[in-house]
Amino acid sequence: MKRKLIFLSLALLFLFVTACSKSSEKSKNDDGTDEAFETVGVNEYGWDVPKETLKISYYAGFGDQAESDELAKPMEQFYKEKFNVEFEKIVYSVDMNERLNLMLGTGNYPEVITFMSDDMAEKFIQQGRAVELTDLIDKYAPNIKEQLGDYLNLMRNDDGKIYKLPVMWGENPNVAGWDFAVRYDWWKELGEPIYRTPEEYYQTLKKIMERHPVNEEGQKVYALSDNTQGSALYGAMLSAYGFKNGYKVDEKSGEFTHWINTPEGLEIAKYINRFYREGMLDPDFLNNKFEDWQAKVMNGRVIGNIGTWWHTWVAGQEAWAQQEGDAYNIEKRYINVTVKAPGVEQATDVASNFIGNYRVIITDKAKHPDRIMRWFNWEVSPIGTMITGYGVPGPDNVWDIVDGKWIFKDSALEYNKKNENFHAVREANGAQAYWMVTKSGWIRDERLDPRVTRVSVYDMWPINEEGDFLDEGVNLSWQYVDGKAWDSTLYTVTFKADNPISNTNQTIQDTLLSEWAKIITSASEKEAEANFLAARDKLNSLGLHDLERYVADSYKANLAKFNQ
Amino acid sequence: MQGSAAKIGYDYEPKPVSKGARKLRRLRREKELWIIAAIALAWVLVFAYAPMYGIIYSFFEYYPGMTLAESKFVGLKHYKDFFSLPDVWLIIRNTLVISTLGLTIGFVSPIILALLINEIRVRWFKRTIQTISYLPHFVSWIVVASIIFTLLGSEGFVNDVLLKLGWIERPLTILGEGSYFWALLTSANIWKGVGWSSIIYISAIAGVDQELYQAGAVDGLGRFGMAWHITLPGIRPTVLLLFILGIGSLLNAGFEQQLLLGTPKTREYHEVIDTYVYRYGIQMGRYSFATAVGFMSSVLGLFLVLLTNRISKKLTDMSII
Numbered sequence: 065m066k067r068k069l070i071f072l073s074l075a076l077l078f079l080f081v082t083a084c085s086k087s088s089e090k091s092k093n094d095d096g097t098d099e100a101f102e103t104v105g106v107n108e109y110g111w112d113v114p115k116e117t118l119k120i121s122y123y124a125g126f127g128d129q130a131e132s133d134e135l136a137k138p139m140e141q142f143y144k145e146k147f148n149v150e151f152e153k154i155v156y157s158v159d160m161n162e163r164l165n166l167m168l169g170t171g172n173y174p175e176v177i178t179f180m181s182d183d184m185a186e187k188f189i190q191q192g193r194a195v196e197l198t199d200l201i202d203k204y205a206p207n208i209k210e211q212l213g214d215y216l217n218l219m220r221n222d223d224g225k226i227y228k229l230p231v232m233w234g235e236n237p238n239v240a241g242w243d244f245a246v247r248y249d250w251w252k253e254l255g256e257p258i259y260r261t262p263e264e265y266y267q268t269l270k271k272i273m274e275r276h277p278v279n280e281e282g283q284k285v286y287a288l289s290d291n292t293q294g295s296a297l298y299g300a301m302l303s304a305y306g307f308k309n310g311y312k313v314d315e316k317s318g319e320f321t322h323w324i325n326t327p328e329g330l331e332i333a334k335y336i337n338r339f340y341r342e343g344m345l346d347p348d349f350l351n352n353k354f355e356d357w358q359a360k361v362m363n364g365r366v367i368g369n370i371g372t373w374w375h376t377w378v379a380g381q382e383a384w385a386q387q388e389g390d391a392y393n394i395e396k397r398y399i400n401v402t403v404k405a406p407g408v409e410q411a412t413d414v415a416s417n418f419i420g421n422y423r424v425i426i427t428d429k430a431k432h433p434d435r436i437m438r439w440f441n442w443e444v445s446p447i448g449t450m451i452t453g454y455g456v457p458g459p460d461n462v463w464d465i466v467d468g469k470w471i472f473k474d475s476a477l478e479y480n481k482k483n484e485n486f487h488a489v490r491e492a493n494g495a496q497a498y499w500m501v502t503k504s505g506w507i508r509d510e511r512l513d514p515r516v517t518r519v520s521v522y523d524m525w526p527i528n529e530e531g532d533f534l535d536e537g538v539n540l541s542w543q544y545v546d547g548k549a550w551d552s553t554l555y556t557v558t559f560k561a562d563n564p565i566s567n568t569n570q571t572i573q574d575t576l577l578s579e580w581a582k583i584i585t586s587a588s589e590k591e592a593e594a595n596f597l598a599a600r601d602k603l604n605s606l607g608l609h610d611l612e613r614y615v616a617d618s619y620k621a622n623l624a625k626f627n628q
Numbered sequence: 629m630q631g632s633a634a635k636i637g638y639d640y641e642p643k644p645v646s647k648g649a650r651k652l653r654r655l656r657r658e659k660e661l662w663i664i665a666a667i668a669l670a671w672v673l674v675f676a677y678a679p680m681y682g683i684i685y686s687f688f689e690y691y692p693g694m695t696l697a698e699s700k701f702v703g704l705k706h707y708k709d710f711f712s713l714p715d716v717w718l719i720i721r722n723t724l725v726i727s728t729l730g731l732t733i734g735f736v737s738p739i740i741l742a743l744l745i746n747e748i749r750v751r752w753f754k755r756t757i758q759t760i761s762y763l764p765h766f767v768s769w770i771v772v773a774s775i776i777f778t779l780l781g782s783e784g785f786v787n788d789v790l791l792k793l794g795w796i797e798r799p800l801t802i803l804g805e806g807s808y809f810w811a812l813l814t815s816a817n818i819w820k821g822v823g824w825s826s827i828i829y830i831s832a833i834a835g836v837d838q839e840l841y842q843a844g845a846v847d848g849l850g851r852f853g854m855a856w857h858i859t860l861p862g863i864r865p866t867v868l869l870l871f872i873l874g875i876g877s878l879l880n881a882g883f884e885q886q887l888l889l890g891t892p893k894t895r896e897y898h899e900v901i902d903t904y905v906y907r908y909g910i911q912m913g914r915y916s917f918a919t920a921v922g923f924m925s926s927v928l929g930l931f932l933v934l935l936t937n938r939i940s941k942k943l944t945d946m947s948i949i
Contacts, residue, residue, distance in 0.1 A: 159911065161911060161912075161913070162910060162911060165692040165910075165913040165915070166692070167692075168691075168692035168693030168913075169692035169693060169915075171693070187691070187692075187693070187913070188693075191691075191693040191694065193693060283783075293891065293892050294892060343798075346782075347782040347799060347801050347804070348781050348782050348783070348803075348804075350804055350891045350892060350893055351777060351781065351803055351804070351891055561691060561912065561913055561914075562689075562691065566912065567908065567912070570907070570908060570912065571714065571908075574895070574907070575715075577892040577895075578892040578893065578895035578896065580892065581804075581891065581892035581893040581895075582893060585801075585804065585893060605714070606714055
């Protein structure tokens with residue numbers, strides 16, 4: 065009896081296991097995709113709604129989890145009701161790279177990781193933690209293929225396979241990039257002398273400083289300040305000299321020369337040092353955090369800016385408009401100006417990196433990578449990008465879908481109230497709450513409101529019938545910006561963890577920052593030159609020439625991949 | 629005992645007790661103490677000793693996500709890599725200087741403060757001063773850094789006063805000068821920690837026999853003489869103990885302070901082993917390298933503790949081991 069019972073139990077167990085394995089075999093196709101993914105039909109937003117709720121967990125980088133969940137509530141509800149999709153968005157208040165290293169070490173990570181650096185994506189791929197996407201893209205993501213075009217080749221590895229996709233990609237929607245800004249109202253007092261070269265810019269700032277030595281509280285006014293530990297100063301200057309990502313590129317020979325090894329680099333060093341020696345540069349420029357610098361700008365203590373265009377935009381006119389309300393004078397703003405060194409054909413102030421600097425991968429933890437790819441396909445569609453970037457369409461939001469057109473609310477077009485009527489409103493409606501693969505480049509679609517231009521997930525710019533920006537202030541700020549973007553995509557360089565050049569790169573970056581600080585703060589031009597040459601020797605001894613060769617080789621490899 | 633047994637009139641020989649049995653007996657006697665210490669011991673075992681197996685990673689080329697078996701054995705490569713860094717001697721110099729300043733000026737300051745506080749006769753004033761002195765210990769370094777920037781920035785309070793007094797014509801760039809960094813850091817460390825560190829010395833001073841002071845007074849010692857000849861010798865064991873333990877941290881010169889107070893211009897003075905390892909080890913995912921340098925610092929620290937302990941034993945007959 066006992067033996068019979070044992071035999072019966074074993075037989076039942078065997079049947080059970082066989083049935084389970086057969087059913088799991090039945091649920092997967094040969095390519096690992098899921099046959100059982102049933103849908104109920106395409107909704108009004110172009111998404112094929114699944115019968116069973118699609119759940120995706122993803123790590124999105126730095127953030128506060130509670131805040132992220134709160135901001136995502138409108139989108140969470142919208143996606144659940146209309147799309148039958150649920151997201152578990154994970155953020156941590158720690159450096160993303162550190163967290164990713166820990167995730168790799170512990171093997172504890174979600175199905176998707178987005179907004180990761182290219183280096184970290186390569187780490188995951190090297191260790192077999194990323195799912196191959198080549199076939200998935202072919203089958204389920206025609207939008208990705210179409211929109212990325214040849215740039216998709218840059219995502220391929222040496223075997224031609226794709227394991228990662230870009231995030232925040234597309235043509236740069238900004239008008240300005242690096243720039244040489246000046247307080248418009250003070251500049252107007254001088255008669256609006258247009259400056260187009262670094263020397264002219266210096267003269268303009270000097271004249272303004274003579275007229276405005278102190279602010280209303282009697283505090284000293286400076287021509288320039290900084291909040292990037294000095295790095296933006298050389299960044300913007302290099303763009304005026306036509307350098308590309310810090311290198312002088314000889315298109316014929318394919319040689320890349322780091323700016324510290326060029327005569328232009330010395331000119332730039334002397335130029336900035338002059339500001340310091342003449343007391344025109346804020347002495348705390350190396351210590352300023354963004355908030356410290358912003359306070360100085362808002363208190364009218366900074367005349368110009370050699371750096372990033374939006375810094376003075378946010379700290380200047382946006383802040384003043386909010387602070388002063390109806391009393392705000394539109395001419396109290398910074399204008400962004402393209403400056404070129406003499407003899408330079410085109411400044412490289414506006415760089416457009418089509419593939420951006422961030423990547424997304426589907427990890428080996430994903431139960432249904434094909435379903436995730438379907439979602440990616442929808443997210444990069446024009447309507448998907450609009451919803452991702454602007455939140456739930458509706459009368460409460462800045463945009464709605466009216467007779468098939470994507471129309472912005474009138475109040476959202478009031479540029480002087482952009483923060484309260486546009487950014488705050490769309491944020492409250494879930495804008496950018498869930499973002500895995502959407503582009504940040506221009507959204508071009510015939511359904512877009514014809515009253516706006518340069519629409520991206522970041523912003524949109526209203527225009528009038530003549531094609532000028534609706535806001536007079538915007539026209540004022542950008543009238544002297546060339547806005548010609550150069551394609552920096554192929555100049556993207558990946559530094560892999562196991563390549564010693566990564567250490568060389570980091571060492572050079574750190575040393576350059578400290579040497580640059582020494583150069584700018586030299587007491588005399590002679591000392592600045594001596595410090596510059598000493599810095600050059602030091603960096604070259606650290607392997608700068610190897611880095612130059614590596615960057616050049618990366619460019620050639622990208623070019624070959626792109627043209628496949 | 630045998631003699632008394634003979635006297636009583638019966639044979640008694642105590643049974644020889646083994647070492648193990650003696651230990652067991654002692655354990656039973658002290659079982660309450662062991663129960664109290666059990667949680668702390670468990671914590672030390674789990675968080676201090678168990679992770680030590682990770683030292684093995686310093687001998688492999690480990691990248692997060694790989695197992696040890698998948699990692700290539702590289703022996704002492706990471707240790708050699710550290711010493712072949714271009715700025716290694718700069719980093720070691722900064723570490724040693726900052727630690728030495730902490731071990732000298734920083735070590736002596738709480739003792740001096742404790743002696744001074746001990747001399748205060750008005751009780752409420754003494755307690756008030758003591759409380760105020762250790763409040764900075766609870767302030768985070770982020771706040772301290774903000775205070776320092778506010779005080780010492782080119783538009784800070786100090787420059788403001790000096791300019792108004794006419795002592796300087798242009799603001800001093802104290803925070804931007806590398807040569808001031810060590811003094812600045814040591815001063816900040818002292819300000820933040822002197823009160824808290826003085827507590828243990830104040831308690832040690834309280835334990836000095838009061839009769840000694842009375843005897844000293846009879847011998848004609850003044851207050852300074854009593855401090856020098858009675859108080860200091862009385863707290864010598866405490867001082868030595870803390871000094872020996874402090875020596876072990878010679879290669880740990882701080883981390884937060886350098887990250888918060890350092891600027892690109894002071895890098896030559898503020899870059900220490902811990903900040904370097906954080907950036908080039910932890911942030912870049914080079915855990916093997918970070919482990920190697922950390923292990924090396926710990927071994928050197930242990931060696932220094934043992935050496936100092938031995939010297940102390942020879943010179944003063946006092947030691948912790």
